[in-house]
Amino acid sequence: MSELTLERLRAEGNALMEEISREFYLAHAGFKSDAELVPIYERHAVVVSDDALALAREHFQATSDSASRILLDFVVDTRAARALATNDEREIAWESTAMVQLGDGRAIPYARASIEIGNLTDRRERAALDTARAKLVQAELAPMRLERLQREVDLMAGMEIGPSYNATFEALSGIDLAKLMGECEAFLRDTADLWRELLPPAAKRSLGVPVSELSRADALALFRAPQFDGAFPGNAMEPAVRRQMGEMRLDPDAGGRVRFDVGEREGKRARAFCAPVRVPEEVYLVLRPHGGQGDYMTLMHELGHAVHFAYTRADFPFEYRWAGDNSVTESYAMLFDHLTQNRGWLARYTGLGRDLPAYLRSAALEELHFLRRYTAKLIYEVQLYSGRIPWSSLPDLFVETLSGATSFRYSAADAFVDIDPRFYSARYLRAWQLGALLAASLVERFDVDWYRNPRAGPWLVENLFAEGQRETADEVALRVSGRSLSFAPVINALEGLLA
Numbered sequence: 001m002s003e004l005t006l007e008r009l010r011a012e013g014n015a016l017m018e019e020i021s022r023e024f025y026l027a028h029a030g031f032k033s034d035a036e037l038v039p040i041y042e043r044h045a046v047v048v049s050d051d052a053l054a055l056a057r058e059h060f061q062a063t064s065d066s067a068s069r070i071l072l073d074f075v076v077d078t079r080a081a082r083a084l085a086t087n088d089e090r091e092i093a094w095e096s097t098a099m100v101q102l103g104d105g106r107a108i109p110y111a112r113a114s115i116e117i118g119n120l121t122d123r124r125e126r127a128a129l130d131t132a133r134a135k136l137v138q139a140e141l142a143p144m145r146l147e148r149l150q151r152e153v154d155l156m157a158g159m160e161i162g163p164s165y166n167a168t169f170e171a172l173s174g175i176d177l178a179k180l181m182g183e184c185e186a187f188l189r190d191t192a193d194l195w196r197e198l199l200p201p202a203a204k205r206s207l208g209v210p211v212s213e214l215s216r217a218d219a220l221a222l223f224r225a226p227q228f229d230g231a232f233p234g235n236a237m238e239p240a241v242r243r244q245m246g247e248m249r250l251d252p253d254a255g256g257r258v259r260f261d262v263g264e265r266e267g268k269r270a271r272a273f274c275a276p277v278r279v280p281e282e283v284y285l286v287l288r289p290h291g292g293q294g295d296y297m298t299l300m301h302e303l304g305h306a307v308h309f310a311y312t313r314a315d316f317p318f319e320y321r322w323a324g325d326n327s328v329t330e331s332y333a334m335l336f337d338h339l340t341q342n343r344g345w346l347a348r349y350t351g352l353g354r355d356l357p358a359y360l361r362s363a364a365l366e367e368l369h370f371l372r373r374y375t376a377k378l379i380y381e382v383q384l385y386s387g388r389i390p391w392s393s394l395p396d397l398f399v400e401t402l403s404g405a406t407s408f409r410y411s412a413a414d415a416f417v418d419i420d421p422r423f424y425s426a427r428y429l430r431a432w433q434l435g436a437l438l439a440a441s442l443v444e445r446f447d448v449d450w451y452r453n454p455r456a457g458p459w460l461v462e463n464l465f466a467e468g469q470r471e472t473a474d475e476v477a478l479r480v481s482g483r484s485l486s487f488a489p490v491i492n493a494l495e496g497l498l499a
């Protein structure tokens with residue numbers, strides 16, 4: 001057997017990522033009925049071999065530079081994904097066939113339950129459907145998720161990188177979990193008064209429910225809010241976004257490297273997504289324009305990812321093009337999707353008109369809810385993965401933490417289900433911080449309407465996108481703005497929506 005070298009590991013890693021990403025693109029865009037990942041992992045088995053782990057670990061311990069950390073993180077992540085693939089397949093199969101049984105004999109597909117709950121205007125019907133959903137989750141999905149979590153914790157211990165799951169994550173990601181958790185606790189305190197001011201009138205007006213009685217099912221109904229959808233027509237979406245990108249001199253096609261897949265096709269996912277099949281040469285942006293504010297926001301988010309990948313330097317090593325701190329790519333996605341909360345952008349590129357102030361107020365409520373939910377998730381997930389709390393005590397902690405932060409009563413059945421594996425919640429929270437910091441520094445550089453300043457697009461490409469994920473989100477923040485990541489610019493932006 002030939003000796004495994006770092007060069008070969010990078011080349012095989014690159015091939016694996018390209019093939020997996022292409023398979024996802026083909027499956028989710030409706031060209032194939034499902035993604036066949038196992039044969040791809042088998043073709044590139046060397047990436048998940050013990051030799052690869054040992055090589056990447058030794059290289060990291062010898063150099064402890066960021067490129068070697070990113071490569072080790074990639075190997076560990078891929079090994080975990082491969083090892084948990086059977087769990088994931090079982091879960092996906094369950095989710096596509098499970099039915100929620102209602103007391104009156106009706107049954108609703110589990111996959112549609114959240115949407116159905118959000119659409120129900122009768123509060124008792126909403127509660128009944130959610131109770132039935134929770135019962136099914138408790139009996140069937142929660143045990144599968146718990147088993148997956150326990151396997152994941154054992155797998156990470158076996159990588160021999162840190163003394164605990166959380167220490168391993170911190171060593172691989174460069175993210176300080178205790179620090180982020182402290183910021184999340186401070187965020188919840190700092191925004192408590194604002195939340196107490198915003199939620200009660202909205203809950204009363206839209207749902208007719210006092211805050212003391214709100215449940216998670218009510219949250220789904222409250223934030224369903226379709227009243228502004230008319231100002232976001234599906235056929236105007238792509239032209240509006242292209243006009244804006246043109247005004248800031250950013251080519252959304254990236255000279256042909258971003259391919260817009262907008263055709264109707266059987267089996268194509270309803271929500272837009274971005275599939276970077278070769279970075280930077282071949283990136284798909286797949287969408288089915290339905291219209292509505294959610295559709296605009298998703299397109300902007302995925303476009304942020306797409307231009308990031310498509311403008312990444314082609315001469316960069318594999319690590320910086322395909323791996324690294326996903327807080328960075330999520331922050332560029334959020335920089336773009338938050339334009340759908342920007343007063344000037346909305347006035348210029350949508351038909352909101354006189355509804356703009358009401359829309360911004362509703363956006364502030366939704367944004368603050370989303371942030372309080374995610375900060376609480378991170379606080380809970382750090383404790384879940386800490387190993388210091390017995391699995392049997394976690395459902396109570398979940399209900400207490402999430403209900404306390406959001407004012408909506410959560411269900412204990414979701415304690416192992418409503419989780420972002422491997423702390424993806426930390427990536428999102430840091431992306432919120434970096435995205436808001438970047439938006440503020442773009443205003444300083446290019447003025448409030450930076451999104452139509454012809455110097456802004458080239459600046460974004462040169463200073464952000466070209467760098468791929470060479471740096472962590474903390475490093476990008478310091479280089480670009482001279483400031484550290486924090487929730488301060490996030491709270492500023494939120495207050496700006498209400499001003």
Ligand SMILES: [Zn+2]
Pocket residue numbers: 301305329330333
């Ligand atoms: Zn994203």
